[in-house]
Amino acid sequence: MNKRFTMHIDVDAFLPATDEEKAYMVQMRPSSTFFRDGVKRLLKNKVATVSLIIILIITLSSLIIPAFWPYSYESMLGVRPGKSVDASFNNLSPFEYGETEQARIAAGETVFPHIFGTDSSGRDYFIRVIYGTRISLAVGFFASLIVLIIGMTIGSIAGYCGGKVDLIIMRFVDMIYSLPDMLMVILLATVLKQTLAPVLEGTSLARIGVNIISLFVVFGVLYWVSMSRLIRGQILSLREQEYVLAAKAAGAKGGWIIRKHLLPNCISVVVISTALQIPSAIFTESFLSFVGLGVNAPMPSLGSLASDALNGLSSYPYRMVIPAVVISLIVLSLNLFGDGLRDAFDPKLRT
Amino acid sequence: MNSKTMFYILKRIGLALLTIWVVITVTFFVMHAVPGGPFMSEKAVSPTAQAALEAKYGLDKPLLEQYGTYLKDIVTKFDFGPSVKQRGRMVIDVIADGMKTSAKLGVIAAAVAGVVGIVLGAWAALRRNKLIDKTIMVITTAFVSMPSFIMGSLLLVLFAITWMVLPANGAAKGGLVLPIITLSLYPMAYITRLTRSSMLDVLGQDYIRTAKAKGVSRAKIIFGHALKNSLIPVITYFGPMLAYIVTGSLVVEKIFAVPGIGRAFVTSITSRDYPMVMGTTIVLAVLIVVMNLVSDILYKVVDPRINFD
Numbered sequence: 001m002n003k004r005f006t007m008h009i010d011v012d013a014f015l016p017a018t019d020e021e022k023a024y025m026v027q028m029r030p031s032s033t034f035f036r037d038g039v040k041r042l043l044k045n046k047v048a049t050v051s052l053i054i055i056l057i058i059t060l061s062s063l064i065i066p067a068f069w070p071y072s073y074e075s076m077l078g079v080r081p082g083k084s085v086d087a088s089f090n091n092l093s094p095f096e097y098g099e100t101e102q103a104r105i106a107a108g109e110t111v112f113p114h115i116f117g118t119d120s121s122g123r124d125y126f127i128r129v130i131y132g133t134r135i136s137l138a139v140g141f142f143a144s145l146i147v148l149i150i151g152m153t154i155g156s157i158a159g160y161c162g163g164k165v166d167l168i169i170m171r172f173v174d175m176i177y178s179l180p181d182m183l184m185v186i187l188l189a190t191v192l193k194q195t196l197a198p199v200l201e202g203t204s205l206a207r208i209g210v211n212i213i214s215l216f217v218v219f220g221v222l223y224w225v226s227m228s229r230l231i232r233g234q235i236l237s238l239r240e241q242e243y244v245l246a247a248k249a250a251g252a253k254g255g256w257i258i259r260k261h262l263l264p265n266c267i268s269v270v271v272i273s274t275a276l277q278i279p280s281a282i283f284t285e286s287f288l289s290f291v292g293l294g295v296n297a298p299m300p301s302l303g304s305l306a307s308d309a310l311n312g313l314s315s316y317p318y319r320m321v322i323p324a325v326v327i328s329l330i331v332l333s334l335n336l337f338g339d340g341l342r343d344a345f346d347p348k349l350r351t
Numbered sequence: 352m353n354s355k356t357m358f359y360i361l362k363r364i365g366l367a368l369l370t371i372w373v374v375i376t377v378t379f380f381v382m383h384a385v386p387g388g389p390f391m392s393e394k395a396v397s398p399t400a401q402a403a404l405e406a407k408y409g410l411d412k413p414l415l416e417q418y419g420t421y422l423k424d425i426v427t428k429f430d431f432g433p434s435v436k437q438r439g440r441m442v443i444d445v446i447a448d449g450m451k452t453s454a455k456l457g458v459i460a461a462a463v464a465g466v467v468g469i470v471l472g473a474w475a476a477l478r479r480n481k482l483i484d485k486t487i488m489v490i491t492t493a494f495v496s497m498p499s500f501i502m503g504s505l506l507l508v509l510f511a512i513t514w515m516v517l518p519a520n521g522a523a524k525g526g527l528v529l530p531i532i533t534l535s536l537y538p539m540a541y542i543t544r545l546t547r548s549s550m551l552d553v554l555g556q557d558y559i560r561t562a563k564a565k566g567v568s569r570a571k572i573i574f575g576h577a578l579k580n581s582l583i584p585v586i587t588y589f590g591p592m593l594a595y596i597v598t599g600s601l602v603v604e605k606i607f608a609v610p611g612i613g614r615a616f617v618t619s620i621t622s623r624d625y626p627m628v629m630g631t632t633i634v635l636a637v638l639i640v641v642m643n644l645v646s647d648i649l650y651k652v653v654d655p656r657i658n659f660d
Binding site for chain 2: 174175178179180181182183184186187188190191194195279283286287290291292293303306307309310313314317320321324327328331332335336
């Protein structure tokens with residue numbers, strides 16, 4: 001088409017729009033935010049949704065059930081003040097009752113059943129599994145939180161400052177990264193157990209247990225490195241963006257830029273890697289419990305329950321199978337949910 | 352091998368040596384920070400006997416001098432001092448004893464994991480999105496999510512107690528079969544997934560299409576072009592795999608009562624045999640660091656395209 005350039009103005013183009021044209025421009029659906037988009041993608045992912053439901057069910061039941069369950073995780077049912085120990089309560093099979101309970105049933109009372117039986121000290125095993133789940137989940141969650149806070153702080157400082165600061169921090173990170181982590185965890189846990197006990201005695205922290213505290217310390221010391229590497233990489237690429245330059249030109253200080261501009265933009269990466277950190281923390285806790293460096297007795301964790309079950313494995317294999325299934329279920333669904341989260345919120349990271 | 356590669360290798364060796372030094376130093380000072388020191392005993396000992404004991408182990412000297420002696424003994428003589436709980440035995444002898452069984456266990460487990468993992472991974476990649484691929488992926492996902500002590504216990508319940516086909520005791524004849532299976536399942540699953548994704552990546556490359564267009568036979572494409580190139584990322588997993596097998600052997604040897612270094616380590620933790628804990632930590636750490644070093648260098652040599660900086 002041979003269109004010549006003219007100064008002639010097409011008057012038709014300036015007429016008010018007809019209703020038909022207006023209807024064409026009406027937005028058919030409300031605009032969607034990044035977050036809502038991600039949630040929609042996440043819910044479309046069946047595997048991730050099912051995993052999320054499983055995690056919620058396990059978490060909620062571990063929080064709610066101990067509140068109304070008639071037995072507690074530490075009370076040995078056979079032990080009564082002023083009487084000799086009633087050994088009939090030890091090692092009950094599922095849905096069996098101790099002698100005094102059988103007498104009460106014979107007298108017409110209803111006794112709450114021991115769904116998973118009792119352990120070798122006569123403690124209700126069901127509530128121990130539930131409580132152990134709560135401990136394991138809490139340890140996983142708080143350990144990841146510690147890793148997140150330390151890794152985020154150091155990573156963003158290294159990424160933002162650059163230059164010598166970055167070089168020194170990153171050499172230090174390399175150093176810690178190349179240490180064999182599990183061996184160092186075992187070493188530190190062994191030592192902290194002895195060192196922290198007298199320090200913590202009498203404080204409110206002692207109630208949580210020296211071993212869990214040392215586990216948190218170990219996580220804080222060793223596992224922040226990969227998180228800080230991740231954040232640093234993100235910040236390095238983000239700080240070259242124009243809006244950071246604009247903020248600087250407007251007189252914003254470093255801390256403000258990190259908090260208001262850089263961190264919010266790494267948030268999806270951070271959330272995803274924290275979600276994937278939780279199962280690995282649960283893994284580590286159960287491993288340490290199994291080696292004998294986990295939670296303090298009588299407090300149960302899934303790892304210590306499995307470890308205790310090893311002694312009576314040939315007679316009571318279900319005592320090993322139950323915590324094993326719960327722990328695998330938690331780790332598996334957290335991993336799958338984390339993968340789904342990554343696919344939904346950060347398609348770039350997809351592997 | 353050009354000078355850049357050489358420089359990388361030297362740098363990597365330097366980092367490994369530094370890491371080993373840090374491990375020894377951290378281990379030493381951390382252990383000596385324990386109240387009562389590493390040679391604390393539960394039994395009440397008379398002051399003279401205590402003094403004699405400290406003199407014998409050199410504990411009366413200043414800490415830095417003890418550190419120097421410890422470091423020197425390790426570097427020159429592989430000497431980690433005497434075990435506290437096993438009277439009259441040197442730590443290094445206990446480690447060497449346990450190493451015989453553990454090395455056999457670890458090497459076989461690693462070989463099984465490598466071979467089975469690569470075969471399954473390649474198979475899954477070639478049958479992408481078919482039933483066999485999905486089955487392999489579901490099973491490996493389950494294996495990756497299962498801590499080794501749970502895997503070991505379940506295998507023990509099934510094979511040794513319920514079906515009674517294999518011995519539960521690792522010292523018995525054929526007793527290493529279950530520990531080897533337990534130890535190899537996780538790395539096997541990991542290698543399968545790694546091989547699959549890397550193989551899929553390679554199969555989409557231009558040179559594979561070129562080979563197909565040239566009329567190269569399918570077997571030659573798979574083994575000569577695709578598999579060879581997709582194994583490069585698997586090499587990097589060798590270091591982490593060894594680390595996993597070392598830590599995994601701690602629990603596996605406990606479960607199956609294998610008389611190896613892992614069980615000795617766990618026992619020394621619970622019995623607070625500090626020189627033994629220190630010695631084992633250092634030996635295992637050196638093993639892991641060296642394996643990481645080897646797999647990193649191998650990676651660089653095999654594929655010069657990779658640039659680390």
